[in-house]
Amino acid sequence: MSPLIEINDPALSGANTILIDARAGQNTHQRYLAGHLKNAAFVDLDKDLAAPVTDASQGGRHPLPNIHDFAALLGKLGITPQSHVIVYDDKAGAFGGARLWWMLRAIGHTHVQVLNGGLQAAINAGIELSTDEHTPTPTNPYPATEGFKNxxxxxxxxxxxxxxxxxxxxxxxxxxxxxxxxxxxxxxxxxxxxxxxxxxxxxxxxxxxxxxxxxxxxxxxxxxxxxxxxxxxxxxxxxxxxxxxxxxxxxxxxxxxxxxxxxxxxxxxxxxxxxxxx
Incomplete structure (x- = not known):
């Protein structure tokens, strides 16, 4: 599977697709509510895709979360090993988009893609954005226990x-x-x-x-x-x-x-x- 998907791909609205808006920086949730792809669930880079930082000299500013915490997050988002996960952000994939793609790949989930061009690709294509909070149907924690590889x-x-x-x-x-x-x-x-x-x-x-x-x-x-x-x-x-x-x-x-x-x-x-x- 290509790591990238285009905005006109019908898989974006597939029955098994989990769409994730993964932003970083200031006011991430407010920016999400101001406009996001329909049915995209929100995650925050700092809060969801990194562990709390107590000492940046030991792991840097965005250390990886505990694997069990990440597995619980994926379950909350409704992601299972069979899910087709499509992720984007509002910075051409350079922040939360590619980070979540890599994290999923690093636990063995290969059915994941990043929207090429990010949110701007949708805007350029004239797609109407949603301002409604999307709450996915949760499932059990993702079966990942061995940590992040590579x-x-x-x-x-x-x-x-x-x-x-x-x-x-x-x-x-x-x-x-x-x-x-x-x-x-x-x-x-x-x-x-x-x-x-x-x-x-x-x-x-x-x-x-x-x-x-x-x-x-x-x-x-x-x-x-x-x-x-x-x-x-x-x-x-x-x-x-x-x-x-x-x-x-x-x-x-x-x-x-x-x-x-x-x-x-x-x-x-x-x-x-x-x-x-x-």
Whole structure:
């Protein structure tokens, strides 16, 4: 199954489809109520797709939730192993959309897609938005008990960044990577040895993913001959990295892994910091 689905696909209203609006930032619920796809249930990135943060130096600003809490959330949303989950956000999938896609894939749920272009694709297509709260029919907690697969920790990432058989991709904006500015975390710069490939390069001017072949060429130029399983992707806090992980999958490059803690964890550990482009 392609990780992306288009706004005109009839599966969006399929009998087995669970549609999720997964937003991030300020006033997420108010923005949802101001206009969302019909029958889309609301989830919040900070409250639903991440654990509470007590110390960002241990897991970053968006650590993964406890697997049992996530399983309970999926049950509350009516998601079962047979569900076709379609998720979107209002930022071209760069926040909650791709994060929830990755989380579901990481527990073995493969029947999940992200709406290409996000909410804006629906607006551009002239689809009437709903302002009604959609409450899904809950079911039992999702049968997931083994945790999230395809992650790496801070130690593995630091080693991989200096190993020619691995590549660590930093998807943040180039000025943040180069240490010129840091609007969110405490220190500017990057993990020494990491390669900068901003997630925004995945998108066209309309906020849609570039064609798969175009993305494959973009990624291959950066990755070279590194095995897929040795590709590690990170960002500021393990969210927009999922946008590139989705892009990699769409381009046919499967098996890359996520450093969840990302820069928000690394930069708080008194570890080496780079500012020179690789």
């Amino acid at each position: 992650t790496v920790n801070i130690e593995e990432t630091g080693i991989a960044a200096h190993d020619e058989n691995h590549i660590v991709i930093d998807v943040r904006e180039t000025p943040r990577y180069q240490g010129q500015t840091e609007p969110i975390d405490l220190i500017a710069g990057h993990i020494p040895g990491a390669f900068n490939l901003p997630y925004i390069y995945n998108l066209d001017v309309d906020g849609r993913y570039l064609p798969a072949e175009t993305l494959k060429n973009l990624y291959t130029d950066a990755i070279g001959n590194v095995p897929n399983a040795n590709i590690i992707v990170h960002c500021g806090s393990g969210v927009t990295a999922c946008h590139t992980l989705l892009g990699l999958e769409y381009a046919g490059i499967s098996g890359a892994r996520l450093y969840v803690g990302s820069w928000s964890e690394w930069s708080r550990r008194d570890l080496p910091i780079g500012t020179t482009k690789r």
